[in-house]
Amino acid sequence: MAEPSGTGPNRRHATLAIIGLPNAGKSTLLNALLGQKLAATSQIPQTTRTKVLGVMDRGEVQLAFLDTPGIHLPKHALNERMMAHVDQALEEADMLLWVVDADDYLGTGEHALAKRLRKLGRPTYLLLNKIDLLSKGRLLEKIATYKDLLPFKEIVPIGAKMGLNLDPLWTILERDATQPGWPYGEEVFTDQTERSLASEFIREKVLRKTREEVPHGVAVLIEQWLEAGQEDYPEDLGPEGVFIAARILVDRDGHRKILLGSGGEMIKDIRQSAQRELKKLLQRPVRLELFVKVDEGWRDRPERLDRLSI
Numbered sequence: 001m002a003e004p005s006g007t008g009p010n011r012r013h014a015t016l017a018i019i020g021l022p023n024a025g026k027s028t029l030l031n032a033l034l035g036q037k038l039a040a041t042s043q044i045p046q047t048t049r050t051k052v053l054g055v056m057d058r059g060e061v062q063l064a065f066l067d068t069p070g071i072h073l074p075k076h077a078l079n080e081r082m083m084a085h086v087d088q089a090l091e092e093a094d095m096l097l098w099v100v101d102a103d104d105y106l107g108t109g110e111h112a113l114a115k116r117l118r119k120l121g122r123p124t125y126l127l128l129n130k131i132d133l134l135s136k137g138r139l140l141e142k143i144a145t146y147k148d149l150l151p152f153k154e155i156v157p158i159g160a161k162m163g164l165n166l167d168p169l170w171t172i173l174e175r176d177a178t179q180p181g182w183p184y185g186e187e188v189f190t191d192q193t194e195r196s197l198a199s200e201f202i203r204e205k206v207l208r209k210t211r212e213e214v215p216h217g218v219a220v221l222i223e224q225w226l227e228a229g230q231e232d233y234p235e236d237l238g239p240e241g242v243f244i245a246a247r248i249l250v251d252r253d254g255h256r257k258i259l260l261g262s263g264g265e266m267i268k269d270i271r272q273s274a275q276r277e278l279k280k281l282l283q284r285p286v287r288l289e290l291f292v293k294v295d296e297g298w299r300d301r302p303e304r305l306d307r308l309s310i
């Protein structure tokens, strides 16, 4: 019989913050480690806006990963809150996974983060990501460039997108997770609800299909979530289905026009691909409706950010 969580004599755990600059591949890594998509990813920097917990139990070891927003200088209240999530994760974690884009150069952002981490003094693992884009020679050069930045516990080259070299990473993390007991029950996988995942996956589709300034000013609010038996539920969706209506907030009217596209083509495309993804996520029939609303300056309004749980 399985033992209740936290009581096995050899059970141990670690809380690991996945940190780094925007676009390094942190959320892609979280999804790869969990073997399931939990966090939105895109080539737009600042995709992740909050802290996302993903828990993996591996034998006696429980690893609680905290994905975090990419570290940047905040321009809006939204970005200040994003950076507060990073602060919180750094506070909670007992080990840090610093993900860098090994295909990019080591710049002032990395130096600033190294300085901060030096002060913090937590065991830090440098994950040189996107090794699929580098030759062996360049990778060795990168290791040499980074190795003296901090006294890293380990430097591990990985390819989060293709799942490259994750086995050695697991081995290291399991070896070094030494906190006693398990903080989460065996049934806990994440702190995200189906609704929060749904709104993130819709936003991801918007980010992937629009460009320039639009993605940074977009937020998604789930307005309706109806199941069979509830008033207004479309019965033709069947007894297992879910009807979701979501509002996409944009910062200005020009962005609304881009999002709608000519003849509504863009929003139709976003709706269809988000609906497909939500069916996979929820494992049931889904009907999604999307509305676009201009909400100028929402990124600086605390009550709006509260409503969005950012």
Ligand SMILES: Nc1nc2c(ncn2[C@@H]2O[C@H](COP(=O)(O)OP(=O)(O)OP(=O)(O)O)[C@@H](O)[C@H]2O)c(=O)[nH]1
Binding pocket: 020, 021, 022, 023, 024, 025, 026, 027, 028, 029, 040, 041, 042, 043, 044, 045, 046, 047, 048, 049, 068, 069, 070, 071, 129, 130, 131, 132, 133, 158, 159, 160, 161, 162
């Ligand atoms: N070639 C390659 N691309 C990768 C790899 N890992 C991530 N990417 C890509 O890098 C981009 C950024 O990935 P994300 O996981 O969204 O990055 P992030 O660090 O979470 O970004 P923020 O939310 O901005 O902090 C996406 O286009 C990913 O597909 C990798 O191993 N190889």
